[in-house]
Amino acid sequence: MTKLSLTEENYLKAIYFIGGTSNQLVNTNAIAERLNTKAATVTDMLRKLKQKDLIEYQPYKGTRLKLEGKVQAIGILRKHRLWETFLVEKLAFGWEEVHEMAEQLEHIQSAELTERLSAFLGFPEFDPHGDPIPNKEGVFPRRDNVTLDRVSPDTAVMVQGVKDSSTEFLNYIAKLGIQLGDHIAVKSVEEFDRSLVVEHKNQQYRLSALAAANLYIKEL
Amino acid sequence: MTKLSLTEENYLKAIYFIGGTSNQLVNTNAIAERLNTKAATVTDMLRKLKQKDLIEYQPYKGTRLKLEGKVQAIGILRKHRLWETFLVEKLAFGWEEVHEMAEQLEHIQSAELTERLSAFLGFPEFDPHGDPIPNKEGVFPRRDNVTLDRVSPDTAVMVQGVKDSSTEFLNYIAKLGIQLGDHIAVKSVEEFDRSLVVEHKNQQYRLSALAAANLYIKEL
DNA sequence: ATATAAATTTAGGCAAATCTAAAAATGATT
DNA sequence: AATCATTTTTAGATTTGCCTAAATTTATAT
Numbered sequence: 001m002t003k004l005s006l007t008e009e010n011y012l013k014a015i016y017f018i019g020g021t022s023n024q025l026v027n028t029n030a031i032a033e034r035l036n037t038k039a040a041t042v043t044d045m046l047r048k049l050k051q052k053d054l055i056e057y058q059p060y061k062g063t064r065l066k067l068e069g070k071v072q073a074i075g076i077l078r079k080h081r082l083w084e085t086f087l088v089e090k091l092a093f094g095w096e097e098v099h100e101m102a103e104q105l106e107h108i109q110s111a112e113l114t115e116r117l118s119a120f121l122g123f124p125e126f127d128p129h130g131d132p133i134p135n136k137e138g139v140f141p142r143r144d145n146v147t148l149d150r151v152s153p154d155t156a157v158m159v160q161g162v163k164d165s166s167t168e169f170l171n172y173i174a175k176l177g178i179q180l181g182d183h184i185a186v187k188s189v190e191e192f193d194r195s196l197v198v199e200h201k202n203q204q205y206r207l208s209a210l211a212a213a214n215l216y217i218k219e220l
Numbered sequence: 221m222t223k224l225s226l227t228e229e230n231y232l233k234a235i236y237f238i239g240g241t242s243n244q245l246v247n248t249n250a251i252a253e254r255l256n257t258k259a260a261t262v263t264d265m266l267r268k269l270k271q272k273d274l275i276e277y278q279p280y281k282g283t284r285l286k287l288e289g290k291v292q293a294i295g296i297l298r299k300h301r302l303w304e305t306f307l308v309e310k311l312a313f314g315w316e317e318v319h320e321m322a323e324q325l326e327h328i329q330s331a332e333l334t335e336r337l338s339a340f341l342g343f344p345e346f347d348p349h350g351d352p353i354p355n356k357e358g359v360f361p362r363r364d365n366v367t368l369d370r371v372s373p374d375t376a377v378m379v380q381g382v383k384d385s386s387t388e389f390l391n392y393i394a395k396l397g398i399q400l401g402d403h404i405a406v407k408s409v410e411e412f413d414r415s416l417v418v419e420h421k422n423q424q425y426r427l428s429a430l431a432a433a434n435l436y437i438k439e440l
Numbered sequence: 441a442t443a444t445a446a447a448t449t450t451a452g453g454c455a456a457a458t459c460t461a462a463a464a465a466t467g468a469t470t
Numbered sequence: 471a472a473t474c475a476t477t478t479t480t481a482g483a484t485t486t487g488c489c490t491a492a493a494t495t496t497a498t499a500t
Binding site: 444445451457462 | 472474476477479486487488489490491494495496497498499
């Protein structure tokens, strides 16, 4: 349980996200790209993290998190999503504005603070983007993984989360006025490009299949 | 308005506190001691901060903050005290527990976050230790600087703050159950050592002159 | 299968923040 | 005023995280 540097934490997080839930082998270049750094720099850090026994790493082969590395990564993710929830629910930020701040706040070291923050927020299970918040044991809550492109015409749904949380997508749906919890009715689906006509807040408009595939929903 | 490193921020804060409100010249050694570092290290940083025009510094003479350095230091202090207020009032930490966490939180960069936090807390003017929180222009609220050792016998007062916020003192008054806002009645003052007998929460006990001198109060 | 391309690592360096040891300046004392 | 003690600075290293350029390994494609 050595205390990690901010940089080390960011590397673990990057490996966690690229590796996905199945903990795939991760390429050096992928990490470099995600962290806006150079492959040579990543190699240095991988050697260091391996030496700390946080990752598996074989030169030229790739890397994956070991148990302790994963625990750390999930811990950081937990803090990130709790702080995002705080920023949106208590400080009234828009859900597209909070990522930067949460990137800083997630590195605050105090287990007690994290747990009290969670309690203060009412032990939330999903953050403002609809992403699941692992509990302090690192266990994720379950959620239906249905996206808007999967539903049939004439279905009413509620928006539960976004799959793609890039600024571009968040801005796009902010422009449409879509928020978590909003109700959307799918009117029709275009055969040609799978785009859909939806009714939302008394307005009808068209959504591309790509946009729809990035909205997690619950059928009503 | 160059963004400062965490370390640079800590140096400015140290100079601010040692220099006091009158912005006295500060010795290299005093800074080293406060930051648990070595004088040589401090010299390096002073050269750097001077080069950034944040401080006045003449080798062997000492240093003091320039306007921009002071603005930065007060900005950090504002964040520190707002976060402390948050931790105590919203997360129910004891006021002796929060310093460490606030030391980390004070470096979070986002003016918007700071202002929203202040609003969320109801624009507090004093933190849980009773210390004044500068507003976003850097102006401190005024407060009576009366300490408990200054009042005459048979006076009722309210605790407004602590002058010495060392862990030792905070623990001591926590043990006595003294909290901000508490009412205390001074029963008598001992000629010999200026110690006082006080009534507090239906109990009578004796406080040393030293302890009393570290409690800011308001007469009722 | 061999050449070429792509990915990765190694080598050598740089900047920030730190340290120890030695040198220099300041201040205090007789 | 000369000496001694203290404070401060300089010099030279170290660690962390990063870089570029060159070398090496792996993958791809004729």
